[in-house]
Amino acid sequence: MHLGQLTPVATKPATRADSRMRPRSLAVAGGIVVAVLVAGMAVAGVGPLLQGLVDGLRLGLVIALAAIGLSLIFSTTGLVNFAHGSLVTFGAVMALYLNTMEGGPRLNLYLAALIAVCLGGIVAGFAEVAIFGPMRRANLPHLSLLVATIGLDMFGRNAILYFVGSRPRPFLAYQVQERIQIGGLSVAPRDLVMMALAVAALVGVAVMLQLTTLGRAVRAVADNGPLAEASGISTRFVYIAVWVIGGALAALGGIFHGMSEQVSWNGGFLLLLLMFAAVIVGGIGSAYGAMAGGILIGVVTQVSTLFLPSQLKNAVAMLVLILALLLRPQGLFGRKVRVG
Amino acid sequence: MSVWEILADALRNAVGPGAAAYALAAIGLNVHYGYTGLINFGQAGYMMLGAYGVAVTVAFGGPIWAGLLVAVILSIVFSLMLGIPTLRLRGDYLAICTIAAAEILRLFFRSDIAAPVTKGVNGIQRFADAFYALNPIPRGYYGVGVLRWDESTLWVMAWAWGLVLMGTVIVFGLMRSPWGRVIISVREDEYVARSVGKNVFGLKLQSLLIGGLFGSAAGVVLALSQQAVSTEAFMPEVTFFAYAALMLGGVGRTWGPALGAVVFWLVLSAFDSILRSGVESGAISSDIIGDADVGVFRFVLVGLGLLALVAFLPRGILGTIGRRA
Numbered sequence: 001m002h003l004g005q006l007t008p009v010a011t012k013p014a015t016r017a018d019s020r021m022r023p024r025s026l027a028v029a030g031g032i033v034v035a036v037l038v039a040g041m042a043v044a045g046v047g048p049l050l051q052g053l054v055d056g057l058r059l060g061l062v063i064a065l066a067a068i069g070l071s072l073i074f075s076t077t078g079l080v081n082f083a084h085g086s087l088v089t090f091g092a093v094m095a096l097y098l099n100t101m102e103g104g105p106r107l108n109l110y111l112a113a114l115i116a117v118c119l120g121g122i123v124a125g126f127a128e129v130a131i132f133g134p135m136r137r138a139n140l141p142h143l144s145l146l147v148a149t150i151g152l153d154m155f156g157r158n159a160i161l162y163f164v165g166s167r168p169r170p171f172l173a174y175q176v177q178e179r180i181q182i183g184g185l186s187v188a189p190r191d192l193v194m195m196a197l198a199v200a201a202l203v204g205v206a207v208m209l210q211l212t213t214l215g216r217a218v219r220a221v222a223d224n225g226p227l228a229e230a231s232g233i234s235t236r237f238v239y240i241a242v243w244v245i246g247g248a249l250a251a252l253g254g255i256f257h258g259m260s261e262q263v264s265w266n267g268g269f270l271l272l273l274l275m276f277a278a279v280i281v282g283g284i285g286s287a288y289g290a291m292a293g294g295i296l297i298g299v300v301t302q303v304s305t306l307f308l309p310s311q312l313k314n315a316v317a318m319l320v321l322i323l324a325l326l327l328r329p330q331g332l333f334g335r336k337v338r339v340g
Numbered sequence: 341m342s343v344w345e346i347l348a349d350a351l352r353n354a355v356g357p358g359a360a361a362y363a364l365a366a367i368g369l370n371v372h373y374g375y376t377g378l379i380n381f382g383q384a385g386y387m388m389l390g391a392y393g394v395a396v397t398v399a400f401g402g403p404i405w406a407g408l409l410v411a412v413i414l415s416i417v418f419s420l421m422l423g424i425p426t427l428r429l430r431g432d433y434l435a436i437c438t439i440a441a442a443e444i445l446r447l448f449f450r451s452d453i454a455a456p457v458t459k460g461v462n463g464i465q466r467f468a469d470a471f472y473a474l475n476p477i478p479r480g481y482y483g484v485g486v487l488r489w490d491e492s493t494l495w496v497m498a499w500a501w502g503l504v505l506m507g508t509v510i511v512f513g514l515m516r517s518p519w520g521r522v523i524i525s526v527r528e529d530e531y532v533a534r535s536v537g538k539n540v541f542g543l544k545l546q547s548l549l550i551g552g553l554f555g556s557a558a559g560v561v562l563a564l565s566q567q568a569v570s571t572e573a574f575m576p577e578v579t580f581f582a583y584a585a586l587m588l589g590g591v592g593r594t595w596g597p598a599l600g601a602v603v604f605w606l607v608l609s610a611f612d613s614i615l616r617s618g619v620e621s622g623a624i625s626s627d628i629i630g631d632a633d634v635g636v637f638r639f640v641l642v643g644l645g646l647l648a649l650v651a652f653l654p655r656g657i658l659g660t661i662g663r664r665a
Contacts, residue, residue: 080432082381082439135651143379144650146435147583150381151646154580158639269576273440280436311451318444325425325433 028327029281029296032320036300043307047184052303058191058260059274060298061198066253067275067282067290068205069124069246075222075285076235076242078142079132082149084250085272086156089265091120091251092258093160100172101164109171109259117251124247127152128240153269161265168264194256201252202291205245209287218242222285273314274301277321283331292332296320346613348486353609354602357493357565360500361387361558362604365582366589366597367507368554373583374592375515376547377527379435382422383555383582385442388574389414390559392449395569396457398467408560415556418445419549427544434548443576450571463570471564496565503561504598507554512594514550523547558582577639584642587649590658599657612638 041049070084097104098112107115131152135145179186209215220228221238229235254268261267274297279285282293297317304316324331353359365383372378393411398404422441426433449458458464475495481488489497514520523543525533530540563569581604589600615634618624653660 074432080435082435131647131651140650140654143373143377143431144654146379146432147587148647148650150580150583151643151650153643154577154646155640155643158636158643162633162636162640269443273443276436276440280433284432309451309453311453312448314444315448318440321437321440322421322425325429325437329425329429329433 028324029292029332032300032323033296036303040303040306048306049303050185052306053299054185054187056299056302057295058195058298059302060295061195061202062253062257062260062294063271063274063278063298064291064294065198065201065256066250066271067278067294068202068287069242069249070275071279071282071285071287071290072218072222072242073246074279075287076218076225077132077136077239079145079149081246082146082272083127083153083156084246084275085268085270086153086160087120087124087247087250087268088254088257088271089160089268090123090156090254091116092254092263092267093164093265094119094251095255096164096169096171096258096263100169106172113252113255116255117248120251120254121244121248124250125240125244127247128243132243133236133239157265157269164263164265166265168262168267170262171259188260191260194259198252198256201249205249205287208245214238214241270314274298274317277317277324279331280321281324281331283333286331286333289331289333344486346610346617349613350606350610352487352489354606355487355497355501356605357496357500357561359601359605360497360504361561361565362582362585363504363598363601364500364507364554364558364561365578366586366601367504367511368551368558369582369586370592370597371511371514371547371551371554374586374596375511375520375527376523376544376551377431377530378427378544378548378551379431380438380548380551381435381576381579382438382440382442383558384574384576384578385438385445386415386418386552386555387559387562387578388442388446388449388569388571389418390556391563391569391574392458392464392559393556394560394563395464395467398470399459399464404468404470411556411560412553415552416549419545419552423545423548427541427548439576439579442574442579446571446574458571461571463568463572465568468564468567493565496561500561500565503557507557508594508598515594519543519546577642580646581642584646584649587646587654587656590656590660591654593656593658596656596658603657608638608642611641 037049037053040052044052066084066088069087070081073079073081073084095109095112095116098107098115099109100106131148132145135148179188180192207215209219217228217233217238218241220231220233221235225235228238250268253271254263257267257271275290275294278293278297279290280293281296282289282291297320300320301313301317305313308316365387368386369380369383372380390411393414394404394407397407397410402410418441422434422437426437448454450461452460454460472492472495475492477491477494479491481490482494483489515524522533522538526538526540526543526547533543534540559574562573566573585600585604586597587600588604589598590596612634615624615637619634649656
């Protein structure tokens, strides 16, 4: 800001461009949502539309939870983690094992979920400590690290397939549940609990990022790594921390996804594609962007099933992704940086 | 299975049409990743478009050459669709969009909506009879010792490896042309390229188009050699196999893709055979690895192999040898 007053010529165009872009970002997001909602209402009517909104919100919260880690890891370490889908599946499968699988301890679902979330954080932290940290310090090219995350994902996904098989399975406590009716809407109680917990987790992440020392350190490293390092923040610790947090949240997202659908070895990978759409729509590298983008993608894809065959759900997300890239590549919450 | 049989089997696979298809896919990735620095994680999508381009065209009564034309057009459209929104942005965007687009395209092809054209989960079979009818090689088995093929496999192999050779020579020539020098400068530092007035976006798009065409050619080879296409053959893992082959051979090396594909298939099919014969002979308990798990283990191995390649052999075979020499 001070610099801006000293050199108005240099900064003025940038600020003007910024203020011009903001309404446009709202227009893009709003336009997509309104178009989908109107189409949904026109085809299916108000009742199904509301139902679709609720289901979309549920899916969106799952995507948002899982995508935060993707965004945090990207903004601090600069790495797009293609193995994030495996972390999502890992969380769901660990909870499934602790909850229902033969040979497992058959714990209560909440306890199983808690342990699985911790394990997800530990595994992700381990990936940073054992694989990506050393690779980064060995000065391997950025592209090699991306290929390494791909290798890790392929390993993780298929290792899970080996252990649980290809058949999707539900959690024990939630196989059948009476849906409750609220003014024409039918929601399973498990989904209400799940959505409340997801919102609580999202608020928790926001509080952590804004108010705690760790959160401030994460934001500082994301903003400018070398500067943060110079002012005494251990970037190495922050890197590990974002992997642990991201892994735990991905595991939580995976468990929630498994609660409302089923747990399958490939679920995380399919969710990863939606997560990518979410972080790009929201602004790659912005945690709040990932939340907003996740909810937007969830609602849009779910509501689109009212007027399109549900097999096209993922294709709709892809379409939104490409539209967002064309109209506002830095995303809803992203900073405008000239790249490439 | 004896050691010799395993070796012979591995060798047969390493020079078979499948390996040639992966070599072609890896040549495309070499243009993208090795020379231009673009990360395309959707090569399986290009391959699928190539394979279905031929299969669908022939299934609807068109000749094979029209199918090839359709494959080329689809590949170009796919490149433009992915490249125009992402290539102005940092490289990660292309990586994300290609992997998402390829997988979503695959899900679309196997869905009921696309089924009237793509035949959904069943796929399309027996569409390459016209291609095999052109085979001038008389019936019989050819080869030396354990390496023997029938006339139609030989016919496909001649085309496939001919394409690999042609592709390698074309890429070799391209990268030594003035155009190729600029492409390599984009990989090294695109700001330098831009500062001397090069249209970096245009160059990247051209590279994406060319590499994508090789990907489609790989799909065509797969489709013709198997006389069958199905969406299961183009899972995201296919792209990662091609990356593994490229990285094994040597990224940015002329013969890297071809050598990498051969070695990759040699290792992979030897591993498969050993595992399979271990299961059959009972040396490996069927509780640990059932018949169905052998395929899964191959993916696990390739995943670990990719990690190991990045960590320990980032220059691949050719790069490592070349540096010492």
